[in-house]
Amino acid sequence: GDSVTQMEGPVTLSEEAFLTINCTYTATGYPSLFWYVQYPGEGLQLLLKATKADDKGSNKGFEATYRKETTSFHLEKGSVQVSDSAVYFCALGGAGSYQLTFGKGTKLSVIP
């Protein structure tokens, strides 16, 4: 079945540091890939997405590229801010399925 593996947290960075959160997936066919973010006390919000190979999703300074050859969708940001502190979830949506398969989440803490 489909699965998503993302790096274990928590991750602690200083403000303006470079962020990478690794995500790899296993799926049949051509899934869509997503990054969701959950701020403290809130539900999940879509951060960015990519629907086909080599697509790059971007939003709020975050980027991720759909790499079919390495089955990866790593999240990056060049300069993190304290307000980026949250839990980040990688997810995939298989063709023909109503379900999204989520990774376990990576907690990011950014300190001033």
Next chain:
Amino acid sequence: ETGVTQTPRHLVMGMTNKKSLKCEQHLGHNAMYWYKQSAKKPLELMFVYNFKEQTENNSVPSRFSPECPNSSHLFLHLHTLQPEDSALYLCASSRIIAGGGSGELFFGEGSRLTVL
């Protein structure tokens, strides 16, 4: 504001109580979902409704009973819960796309449930 509203935001109940969680979406979506989020565990899909018909039930105990009277409203009825059911319950909605797949999910802020 995601267009998905959940009430109540916080609920404390005893093991013999009956309560319900409510979810409403204002996005014109045709699929709705219940997820359970527990500390240190992956997000667990509980139920999926497509056009009011239940299409997924991931081996959820019968003490959780979903109801979807129309494509905009979703309920989760709770009865004789256990302390280990304490968690954040998240509702989501999506538009079903061609081929039967799901577009992106839009989540509510969740209902934090504590079972004493």
